[in-house]
Amino acid sequence: MVDRDKIQFDLIKLANGERILRLTEPQSGLSLEKKLAPADAVVRQKEKLLSAFEAALARAGLSAA
Amino acid sequence: MLPRLNFAVIDLRQFKNLWLHGGFILKDIALADDPIVDALGREAIGQTRIIAREFRLLIRSGLSEKELSITLYHEILEAASVAIANPPAGVVDFNEADFERAARDPHERWGDASPAKLDLLLQFHGFRGQ
Numbered sequence: 001m002v003d004r005d006k007i008q009f010d011l012i013k014l015a016n017g018e019r020i021l022r023l024t025e026p027q028s029g030l031s032l033e034k035k036l037a038p039a040d041a042v043v044r045q046k047e048k049l050l051s052a053f054e055a056a057l058a059r060a061g062l063s064a065a
Numbered sequence: 066m067l068p069r070l071n072f073a074v075i076d077l078r079q080f081k082n083l084w085l086h087g088g089f090i091l092k093d094i095a096l097a098d099d100p101i102v103d104a105l106g107r108e109a110i111g112q113t114r115i116i117a118r119e120f121r122l123l124i125r126s127g128l129s130e131k132e133l134s135i136t137l138y139h140e141i142l143e144a145a146s147v148a149i150a151n152p153p154a155g156v157v158d159f160n161e162a163d164f165e166r167a168a169r170d171p172h173e174r175w176g177d178a179s180p181a182k183l184d185l186l187l188q189f190h191g192f193r194g195q
């Protein structure tokens with residue numbers, strides 16, 4: 001289980017108008033990002049990305065909890 | 066007649082280390098004079114970093130006062146929604162266009178973003194607590 005207080009979330013607005021959400025685990029530097037779909041709810045997209053990131057951290061043995 | 070000023074005059078110092086409604090803190094906000102370019106070479110016009118309930122904003126310089134104000138409303142509301150596990154029902158279904166509307170509306174009604182107006186925005190959308 002990821003301790004979300006240790007995960008860094010970056011919301012990036014690109015010059016072309018696209019929006020990126022990037023998650024980073026600071027100790028390992030492992031990060032995962034997604035271009036946000038403009039029509040979809042941001043919170044749900046974040047939760048999906050966080051679940052995928054949590055799984056990736058677990059596979060790498062880098063759970064932030 | 067004096068020309069109309071078309072650059073940001075909002076004093077960003079008032080937003081640094083600012084405690085916000087909902088228990089968030091805006092630790093830092095800065096304008097970037099140089100282009101913001103990430104590791105993949107993509108140019109960005111802004112970046113909001115969220116760690117727990119702390120926010121750090123980096124915004125490309127050169128925005129008009131209106132653009133900067135709307136950006137502040139937008140980034141703070143979206144950051145608050147992303148930062149917590151269970152955001153209020155009022156924002157949980159917001160897509161990017163909804164956040165932009167939710168930022169333009171207070172700018173039109175209340176004027177330039179200020180610490181008090183950011184608190185009011187968070188309160189209006191259902192964030193609770195200090």
